[in-house]
Amino acid sequence: MEPITKGWSNDKKYCVTKADGTKYLLRISSAEKYNSKKVEYEMMQKVAARGVPMCQPIEFGVCEDGVYSLQSWIDGRDAEETVSFISDTEQYRYGLEAGRILREIHSVPISHLQEDWEIRFNRKIDRKIGMYNNCPIKYENGQAFIKYIDENRHLLKGRPQCYQHGDYHIGNMMIDQSGKLFIIDFDRDDYGDPWEEFNRIVWCAQKAPLFASGMVDGYFDNDVPMDFWRLLALYISSNTLSSIPWAIPFGQNEIETMIKQAKDVLDWYDNMKNPIPTWYNHSISI
Template identity: 45%
Template structure:
């Protein structure tokens, strides 16, 4: 830690083991009592980490409730890069939500939807290749991997047919910047009750694309929260096309996760297979695009 330029201002540094990121993460207490999040990555990640930091600065200036970007740079030993962020003191939404009433879950969901909509006001870079091409250049490989070595389940042909026959829906979709991993584990409810977005370090489709693609990690296990997130995003006026694309992105993400889990997270394989079965139930075997868990709270 002595290789970080501002290390002399640190009083205490505690490692954080939670999360799947390859970054080293630390809870830092400064000499003045302030708390920070410190992330370290290998030097070869410099360009990507610098781009992440610059994106966080842009979003912070859009008044997104998120950790403040404090500093970024190269460690003195030049073997790694660091990112220093303010610390958000609170509870992960996935822990906080079960303690709330259904009405409170819905309202918190609406807040998360409004935040996500604000994130999506930041347009993708100019001259970005169209979304349909970008999406399928990645997803076609994943779908082929499933057909070649995935674990088959009852109804997998229904999901694959829905994906194949509705490819046209991705034509001429708008593109914006993404959070990249917008789910309950990356939302913090502060002690004052405000919702904050953390962990801006997932690179999926270079962190920009169809804004509605970001709903593929929506927390369906808490239907009132998930419903509120959709209603908050669209200010209670959900377009029909959204439901069709939600069914598309959720089903494609679920079925292509099987091969990934098989090799990289075998302990999660049973839950991912269950997710695929749930997708079939939610969308009535892909005959209905409004999921069964969607509930409006008046």
């Protein structure tokens, strides 16, 4: 068993190698998470059954250290590192694939009713605005995010909900030895507006704008509705507001990362006056 230290999850993660050389990913969580981890594992089974390229769920149960899940091992490199060394066309093509995979994840049926999305997300927005207002560190022109949110809350009305990966961005993707894209880390899975799932696309856009562009085009089959851009700007505004209070306990490096990200977002959206970000490039041909 070799420990894996990368990532933000509270799970203990290991690369486990059997005597015959077969590798697995072992995740161990605290015992009190049994119910939530069991549901997570069962949803992963449903996603895998749809052919989504991912760590295949193999076994779930209780062990001495808590709750475990055993998954297949992906032998490859982090997509986040790989995109820096590939052509623009390949970046865009991987983005297209990521968008199509996400659409497949969102097609997994959910069995129980969720609270109305408008009510639920407005409550989340109010909490995040409160966190930002009470935070000792403010963004330059951070009020632009709050103004945009207040002017566009009505877009939340009547939005559908689906199963979500919960942390869908290039940092949770891998490319295997054959060049195939895989999705990893379903431990933040959730339910909500399918378009909200794009709120982490800022990480993709900062690293590889063409990958981010392809992800949007792949999800919508190159027919992106304007309401998507308006809602995405709202979701990103909400996320950005809470990022700075979140970062403070982790130290100055994380604070500076979030301040830079907020500046990038304001640049992309012309201080939240244009809902289509400047990183979006629809002109590339493959």
